[in-house]
Amino acid sequence: MIMWRVFGASAVLLLCAASMQPQQAAVAQGMMQQTQAAPPPVRVRGTITSIDAGVLMVKARDGSEMKVKLADNAPVNEVVKVSLGDVKPGAYVAVTGMPQPDGSQKAIALFIFPEAQRGLAEGYRPWDFAPNSTMTNATVDTQVAGKDGQTLTLKYKDGEQKVLVTPATEITASARKSSADLKPGQKISVFAAKKQPDGTLEAPNISFGDFGVWR
Secondary structure, eight states: OHHHHHHHHHHHHHHHHHHHHHHHHHHHHHHHHHHHHSOOOEEEEEEEEEEETTEEEEEETTSOEEEEEEOTTOOEEEEEEOOGGGOOTTOEEEEEEEEOTTSOEEEEEEEEOOGGGTTTTOEEEEOSSSTTOEEEEEEEEEEEEETTEEEEEEEETTEEEEEEEOTTSEEEEEEEEOGGGOOTTOEEEEEEEEEOTTSOEEESOEEEOSSSTTO
């Protein structure tokens, strides 16, 4: 009798375990499907065509139309033109560059981050501004003047890049603004907007201005 009770209890445990495994597999599969279904972040570069109840209608560079809504407390910044003299050692910058034969980068645009954004997206990577363009987010280590401009050594966690800044390089910084400063006709840029189920793009940040916004 004791043996049958032990066997019966063991059987119940085995049945419970067997019944739980498909449920766990289904949950894991559902989580995987949700992860796979999550849309990738969207980089927005365009011009505001209209504003209605806080929703921006934006015409992208390729002519497509987008609806952009600011997330709660999303920072709004105006990108303003500054000079090379504002680029100091220790500044944290983003450089849109083109590779040169010697392995360095020629800066198309250089943006000085606010101190609060130090470390944002640090590193060196391909960029989507133009074919073969690159992006380097790093700290200015040294500056050396030359006949073609000024060469900066930019250092980031896993390495460094030599970047030539010429008179043609757009050098910008940001000035804090509010959503009330957004107007039709302005060029805007949004980094990593989130696509919502209705197709609207939720913007965690937005920058506007005439210089360097689309770089």
